[in-house]
Amino acid sequence: MTGAGLLLALLLAGPHEAQPAASEPAAAQPAHESPEAQPGHEAVVPAEAHPPEGAPAAAAEHEEDHGPAAILMHHVLDQEFFGIPSKHMVYFGLASLLVLLVVRLAIQGYREGMPTGLGSAVEALVLFVRDDIAEANIGHDGRKFVPLLLSFFFFILIAALLGLTPFGATSTGNLSVTLGLAAISFLAQQWAGISKYGAVKHFTGMVPHGLPWPLVIIMIPVEILGMFSKPFALMIRLFANMLAGHMVITTLLMLVPLMAAVSPWFGVAMLPVSLGLSLFIMILEVLVAFIQAYIFTLLTSIFIGMYAHPAH
């Protein structure tokens, strides 16, 4: 992805380098140069540019298409992918298949019940989810939720890591997708309570017993709010975390053309800084992928545990 970012940065730098016929390597990409190159220059540095009277409208329109914000948006928003309307859905399916592949390979790596290679790594994560997430927070009932929690964990992890590959996309960086995931988490939470206590007792049990009736009146909407705010928080947290890293990396890489617009040498000077910082954020993103997979799974199991054991 760093490669893609670099390419993007150089392409962006291209038009401005071409103008002064500078010696920067990016200038050797005239293919990108188009009749809109000049307005593009103005779009990148609107505060400095003083376009002619008739230009603002064209510049604004172009800003929407090729300006930094548009590029940033283009990078994080869903888009068409080889004729398929949603790239995020493609990567969603890819992540699912990858998880299936990894787990099947892990299973095949078992020799006489002992894991080898990939199996050891997968088993360590599986045991972690089973023992330290599911059983620790749900209790013994947690066993039946382990497959779902494992699916969440591995899917979110792989989807996030896929987003770090060149030309990749993070499907969980899309609010619609995280809404779907949160909805499944919500259903699992409710199912935990309903399957154990029955629908009536599950919903009435949410309000603690022995409260005076004025408090009960207050507690009912509070509990209903709480019921929905839990998955809502899951949805926003995962989405924002997945999105943030990508936006930061793209922004850091765009610093190169932005600085190059001021002076080509500024752009060159910015290259190592920009690449170094985005590499750092990229490594951080690997960590974030694990953390977010853990957080989503952990919180889902905590909420399931709350509905499975409402005695508090």
Added chain:
Amino acid sequence: MSSAAITAAALAAAAGKGSITDIDWMLTLLTLVLFAVFAFVMTKLGWKPLLSMIEERERTIRDSVEGAHKANAEAQALLVQHKETMREAAQQREDLLKQAFADADQARAHLTAQAKAEAEKQLQKAREQIQREKQLAIQEIRGEIADLAMGAAARIVESSLTPEAQRKLVDDFIEGLPDKH
């Protein structure tokens, strides 16, 4: 300057066609269905077999550990039993030895006493025999002496010898007595 431009443009973009916070309900529905299918397939093809293998191994390990504990306890019990047997055997051996020594002592004492008694008996018998033989010999000698004395007296009387002659006769007689043996 640049960040201001980005923010402004981002806001413009957000207000326009695509925003990061837009919800595509179709996508959400698709996610719901696809993830449900994914979780189902993973459960059947991935998690269940994997978890069952892990649980199987855990069970094997648990059983092995339990078996080891049990075997250890059995070994301990056997050791205690073995020690007890050894102690008993030693005790038995000691008792047997004691008994054997006692028996031997007794047998020796018995035999010695028997031998002594036998010897005594033999000795007594021998003494009695000697005594008897002695008496017999004395009687025999006495008879012999009486006969000889009678003969000698007769001869003395017959020859009326002088005392010297008598003396000589007696001496001759005695001289003429056969040796004791």
